[in-house]
Amino acid sequence: MTTDNRGELVLRVVPRLTEINSNGHIFGGWILSQMDIAGGIVAGRLARGAVATVAIDGMKFISPMLVGDVVAVYGREERRGRTSLGIRVDVVATRGVDQQEVDLTSGLFTFVALDEEHRPRVLPEG
Numbered sequence: 001m002t003t004d005n006r007g008e009l010v011l012r013v014v015p016r017l018t019e020i021n022s023n024g025h026i027f028g029g030w031i032l033s034q035m036d037i038a039g040g041i042v043a044g045r046l047a048r049g050a051v052a053t054v055a056i057d058g059m060k061f062i063s064p065m066l067v068g069d070v071v072a073v074y075g076r077e078e079r080r081g082r083t084s085l086g087i088r089v090d091v092v093a094t095r096g097v098d099q100q101e102v103d104l105t106s107g108l109f110t111f112v113a114l115d116e117e118h119r120p121r122v123l124p125e126g
């Protein structure tokens, strides 16, 4: 991924030691939850209200996340439907003293705008 197509920087987080799996890497589920949070922030702003995650497609774990990585989560609108938004979420680690950037994960999160009854709501213009 180039820096040009990453989208907006939504979150910057450091995983805690409790998130380590038996390989000594960070749990994929922890990364996924950060992506869902970041995608939800972007989708909620575009939908101007409540959204729910309805699907995650093309999820790729590209490289392992290591203890000490500083994690940046990027989001951008990739698809707009009647009630749903496809938000591309990419995760990049900054690693080590030389601040090397490593692509970690990418996925397309689909969020549905919700009304007061938690049913799909037509997205606002633009």
Ligand SMILES: CC(C)(COP(=O)(O)OP(=O)(O)OC[C@H]1O[C@@H](n2cnc3c(N)ncnc32)[C@H](O)[C@@H]1OP(=O)(O)O)[C@@H](O)C(=O)NCCC(=O)NCCS
Binding pocket: 051, 052, 053, 054, 055, 080, 081, 082, 083, 084, 085, 110, 112, 118, 119, 120
């Ligand atoms: C989100 C929810 C209200 C949608 O209800 P639904 O009856 O499936 O609604 P619809 O069939 O009208 O689909 C709504 C939109 O979602 C899209 N959608 C539904 N399932 C999808 C899937 N698997 N992949 C991609 N898009 C999907 C539809 O294409 C439609 O988009 P559009 O209006 O832009 O064309 C319902 O599925 C739900 O409550 N799911 C649980 C959400 C949740 O708890 N998420 C985790 C915590 S946030």
